[in-house]
Amino acid sequence: MKEVQSDQFALQNIAFFGRSAEYLCELFDIKDIKSLEGKKVLDCPGGPSGLNKYFKDHQIHCVSVDPLYKLDSEAAAKLGERDVDNCLQLINSDNKAKLETKFTNFADVSHNVRKIFIADYELGKAEGRYVVDQLPQLSFKDQSFDVVLSSHLLFLYAPKSVGGITADEHTPLNYQWHLDSVFELMRVAKQEVRIARCSRFDTYFYEHRLELHPWAKRIIDELHAKKIKTELIETPLHGPIISATYMLRIVL
Numbered sequence: 001m002k003e004v005q006s007d008q009f010a011l012q013n014i015a016f017f018g019r020s021a022e023y024l025c026e027l028f029d030i031k032d033i034k035s036l037e038g039k040k041v042l043d044c045p046g047g048p049s050g051l052n053k054y055f056k057d058h059q060i061h062c063v064s065v066d067p068l069y070k071l072d073s074e075a076a077a078k079l080g081e082r083d084v085d086n087c088l089q090l091i092n093s094d095n096k097a098k099l100e101t102k103f104t105n106f107a108d109v110s111h112n113v114r115k116i117f118i119a120d121y122e123l124g125k126a127e128g129r130y131v132v133d134q135l136p137q138l139s140f141k142d143q144s145f146d147v148v149l150s151s152h153l154l155f156l157y158a159p160k161s162v163g164g165i166t167a168d169e170h171t172p173l174n175y176q177w178h179l180d181s182v183f184e185l186m187r188v189a190k191q192e193v194r195i196a197r198c199s200r201f202d203t204y205f206y207e208h209r210l211e212l213h214p215w216a217k218r219i220i221d222e223l224h225a226k227k228i229k230t231e232l233i234e235t236p237l238h239g240p241i242i243s244a245t246y247m248l249r250i251v252l
């Protein structure tokens with residue numbers, strides 16, 4: 001496997017950064033929102049994304065969890081703004097990145113999504129839709145949710161040397177953390193778990209080559225050894241940065 005590393009793109013922390021509901025539905029291969037009708041959904045981590053509000057608008061019961069939901073709305077808005085600006089600066093300063101990945105309205109899209117989230121945040125907390133919690137140990141009982149969704153944490157925030165985006169010395173998310181987190185997401189799920197992105201960041205960012213993240217591959221092998229069914233779905237994306245990835249579906 002060819003290594004394609006740049007010294008520039010490496011985050012020091014897990015960004016409080018959220019995508020739009022449309023983008024996340026595409027990522028999770030949710031083609032028709034009606035497929036979730038009557039189901040309880042967990043979104044872990046939620047971040048400042050538009051997913052929870054979108055599900056609420058479509059009468060889908062969804063709980064989003066994130067350790068940073070301990071913040072009040074002012075602090076969450078500030079942190080979200082800082083993290084979008086940091087990411088944008090990093091992307092633009094990385095001269096090895098493919099030009100197409102320097103998506104022009106990245107900042108506008110990301111700031112707008114956060115505004116939608118912040119407008120819903122306090123009400124959502126009061127309604128129990130935004131809950132403080134964190135992997136690899138969640139506070140929910142076994143099988144609390146029909147469907148569990150997890151985006152832009154596992155694999156993406158793995159160390160840079162294994163295809164993630166965090167500077168190696170700054171990430172506590174090692175392989176064991178990933179394995180424990182996948183089993184924890186499965187513990188609280190009744191029907192299925194969907195995890196994305198499961199591809200390497202570097203190969204796509206610099207070469208537009210889609211490659212399964214090596215830890216996703218190891219975890220899939222561990223699940224198969226336990227006779228747990230999985231499906232790997234290639235999802236195209238029409239949003240800021242990276243226009244295709246893999247979504248891992250674990251069927252329980």
Ligand SMILES: C[S@@+](CC[C@H](N)C(=O)[O-])C[C@H]1O[C@@H](n2cnc3c(N)ncnc32)[C@H](O)[C@@H]1O
Nearest residue numbers: 014016018019045046047049068134135151152
């Ligand atoms: C990049 S955001 C992803 C948000 C959303 N899922 C999306 O795709 O737009 C990553 C989030 O993970 C949260 N996070 C960090 N450590 C976590 C942990 N141990 N368990 C759960 N969430 C965590 C961060 O606070 C941050 O909001």
